[in-house]
Amino acid sequence: xxxxxxxxxxxxxxxxxxxxxxxxxxxxxxxxxxxxxxxxxxxxxxxxxxxxxxxxxxxxxxxxxxxxxxxxxxxxxxxxxxxxxxxxxxxxxxxxxxxxxxxxxxxxxxxxx
Amino acid sequence: xxxxxxxxxxxxxxxxxxxxxxxxxxxxxxxxxxxxxxxxxxxxxxxxxxxxxxxxxxxxxxxxxxxxxxxxxxxxxxxxxxxxxxxxxxxxxxxxxxxxxxxxxxxxxxxxxxx
Numbered sequence: 001x002x003x004x005x006x007x008x009x010x011x012x013x014x015x016x017x018x019x020x021x022x023x024x025x026x027x028x029x030x031x032x033x034x035x036x037x038x039x040x041x042x043x044x045x046x047x048x049x050x051x052x053x054x055x056x057x058x059x060x061x062x063x064x065x066x067x068x069x070x071x072x073x074x075x076x077x078x079x080x081x082x083x084x085x086x087x088x089x090x091x092x093x094x095x096x097x098x099x100x101x102x103x104x105x106x107x108x109x110x111x112x113x
Numbered sequence: 114x115x116x117x118x119x120x121x122x123x124x125x126x127x128x129x130x131x132x133x134x135x136x137x138x139x140x141x142x143x144x145x146x147x148x149x150x151x152x153x154x155x156x157x158x159x160x161x162x163x164x165x166x167x168x169x170x171x172x173x174x175x176x177x178x179x180x181x182x183x184x185x186x187x188x189x190x191x192x193x194x195x196x197x198x199x200x201x202x203x204x205x206x207x208x209x210x211x212x213x214x215x216x217x218x219x220x221x222x223x224x225x226x227x228x
Contacts, residue, residue: 004155032215034216036219041224042221042222043117043119043204043219043220043221043222044156044204044206044219045219046216046217046218046219049215049216051215090155090156094215099144099146099161099168099169100146100158100161100169100171100172101146101148101156101158101217102158103148103155103156103157104155105154105155106154106155
């Protein structure tokens with residue numbers, strides 16, 4: 001069975017500071033890992049993905065994530081947070097050959113001016 | 114290139130009525146997925162379709178829910194005899210051929226309210 005854990009419901013960070021949103025996963029076989037962002041009353045926007053290759057993945061809007069196989073983690077990071085980054089962030093996993101994404105419960109990021 | 118389109122954006126139904134939610138995938142995408150999001154929760158997979166075929170419906174409730182993706186026209190998620198517990202946001206996503214890309218692109222969602 002596959003699962004995704006986002007241990008923090010809420011993350012607050014000051015504008016200009018680095019941010020980290022945590023994600024750990026459990027899946028059979030090789031994972032496909034994704035981060036999405038959701039703004040109020042909107043659909044999810046794709047940020048980045050890890051399929052294979054370099055463990056550090058760079059995505060949209062200056063976000064990046066690092067795949068750590070030994071810790072089964074895929075934390076989302078950004079060196080300098082913007083107020084406009086405030087939103088709900090979802091980590092998702094899919095296992096090899098599967099069709100669906102399995103989502104975490106989301107982390108609400110608030111960037112304080 | 115238009116994104117994934119869903120309509121209606123908001124739908125209000127009384128208990129016992131039928132709800133029909135529509136999804137047009139991104140141009141060139143032939144894979145459609147439906148997800149449900151309850152308040153303050155993540156998205157839960159419901160069904161995966163390709164044109165004229167249901168590939169995986171492991172997340173669909175056994176009764177009252179059905180989905181189709183006809184050769185022509187949008188994908189339809191149909192909920193018969195709605196109950197209050199069906200109130201949620203329903204998101205559709207699409208993707209291209211899995212050999213080329215794996216990310217799913219989401220529509221804006223349909224917010225269903227059952228009164």
